[in-house]
Amino acid sequence: MSVYQKNEVEEVETSRTLSLIVDNQPGTLARVIGLFSGRGYNIESLTVTEIDKMRNLSRISLVTRGTSMTIEQIKSQLLRIVPVHIVRDLTLEGQFIKSELALVKLVVKGANRVEALRVAETFRARTLDVTLSSFIFELTGKPSKLDAFIDLMRSLGDTEISRTGVSAISRGNKTETKLLDQI
Amino acid sequence: MAINYNSGAEAVIKALVENGVEVIFGYPGGAVLPLYDALFENKNIKHILVRHEQAAVHAAEGYARSTGKVGCVLVTSGPGATNAITGLTDALMDSIPIICLSGQVPTHLIGTDAFQEADTTGISRPCTKHNYLVKDANKLCEIIHKSFVIASSGRPGPVLIDLPKDIQLANVKYVNKVSKIEKHNNVNISNIDKDLIHKVATLLLQAERPIIYGGGGVVNSGPYASKLLTELVNILDCPVTLTLMGLGCVPNTNKNFLGMLGMHGTYEANLAMHNCDVMLNVGARFDDRVTGRLNAFAPNSKKIHIDVDKSSINKVVSVDYGIVGDCKEVLSALIHEVKKLHNQKSIKSKTKWWSQINQWKEKDSLGFKQIGNNIKPQQAIKSLYEKTKNFDTYITTEVGQHQMWAAQYFGFSKPNRWMTSGGLGTMGYGLPSSVGVQIAHPKSLVIDISGEASFLMNMQELSTIVQYKLPVKIFILNNEWMGMVRQWQELNHGSRYSESYTASLPDFVKLAESFGIEGLRVDNINNLETTIDQMIKIKGPVIADIRVEKEENCFPMIPSGAAHNEMILSSDDNHNDTSNEGLALV
Ligand SMILES: Cc1ncc(C[n+]2csc(CCOP(=O)(O)OP(=O)(O)O)c2C)c(N)n1
């Protein structure tokens, strides 16, 4: 953005999920993150892991927020980064699946233990660890579902939370195979 | 076939040669000794020893901008690399293709805070187009070849390659450049949307008040792009204005050229921008120095933007038509279409538009009064232009009022003749840049138009100039002030001249003499021209200390936070106090 203030009625900001294919190489993630911090864009969630060992490619799933002009800017700025090969705007493309994993440690005694297990069951959370005074639950799904679960857990006792951030993929039978072959 | 093994350092030099490098600007140190060893008595690459690594990058920028080639830099690890950062940022902002090789501590010591270790790729990441830390000697050649493609393709920029000392010493099998074209950032030419070109051509032909605004992207696209831009202007018979970076793309003598636009642009250029109905931006980026207050920028116009960098389109100004592509490719498609349509229908008459523009011209916004014997800085540049326009001249500048006066009063008839730090505004750019220009054009007249304060920032390069016998002319508009700072303090801060006086200046003539070169001084308007003549006549380098009117301000000016139609033309102009919002702007 320029230092000059814009007076046009600012459009509403919306949340967007971007999916990037990048070289799995030192510095790539730093460049992506540096772009967001350097230009004052938001990152709401970011996950990254290698998805193609042969070609040494990683996927970055990224949730950001902004007006459509800002999002367009973010996308073209991302494409300027040399090791960034593909930038997909899943929100714009249509239907997509957004999923996240949370590990929730709950310290709890007495009657609340039963309540915790009941909530966990309702959410289909898996119990990974049990002591007489605590549980560790694993839950996957939409971020909003995870939020709801974590809120309930917090009201039952002391918690410790670890979340992976959003991983996303488009619905339907289309894949990126052809795009990847061009890299 | 015999397998060709080299040391990493030898392979690096070989790869540079293969990529067409003839000159490298550098400064040695412990971490690059193997590279310097490989350069020793090398016949293919000439090494220019600068006196500061920042200057190495600026020199390479001057070389690149005046030739269209990639500029090449070699610095040592730690302080060598950190000193180069300003130059790299400058090159990034102005889209100049640079390869910077930096030494690094050996790979096994990286991360240990070893002597002269710095996280060079970390520090330079935001100020390079791309950078590499070479950790595997087998990838060395490929990385260098790739770096040249990245630096020079799409929107050009600096690429840094960090070379640990053990990699420079390793055994490396030399790998030749492959001719495969790198896809990244390369806009596919055949992809230019024909429909879009048709719409834009129609719009331009139907416009009643069109204007073309060209920028540095035209220069970067090569001299042919400038020819095409001029051709388009002539066909449409429409006004054209250029940014600071674009000067020379359309000859200053072209009757349709309105001069530079923006903060210190001409009245007619800015008002034509403000009142146009169709604006065609070719290779410029709607920089804040150009647009003034955004919500009042060319309010009633349809805007078309041609840029090789997609992210430049709709970044600060939303446009009606964005065309991503190399300027010369898009311009040639556009001209083709305009000509085709032109045969079918006639261009809208622009008589009214031109008579309006001519009225604005009558304001004579660059007019000034040369009274008394003091030299007006504007006159100094005007005379310099008159005296040198028939020479093969290249101009570099520092940053400040003198830079703006040079842009306003010096005329450029060709691209690649004007080297100035536009995006970053780096004082100290001009002198080292002139080193690079003169190295590239040994027979040409290279002049650094300088301010006394800026000159002090990189004046160690006098030593480089003397060593390589570079006949650079340093034309200092000496007003004893950081004039541009003083001007803003006068206009925005109640004339409280806080720390903007350049005290304790050296005697520039004696300074020249101490380097064994000639120094000239003039403080009387009657001697200005003979001094310039003398300066040109002297075969070697010259420092010309031009003592100018000390408190002259640079006008016209769009005050910060104001719009194109709110220009002030002189100090007497009723200048409303700058708004708080405006005060916050740089
Ligand atoms: C490295 C750097 N530091 C500070 C500035 C801010 N600045 C812009 S112009 C200027 C004054 C330049 O003075 P001088 O070189 O004498 O030029 P004049 O304006 O007097 O022509 C300053 C300090 C800058 N542009 N670059």
Ligand SMILES: [Mg+2]
């Ligand atoms: Mg000065």
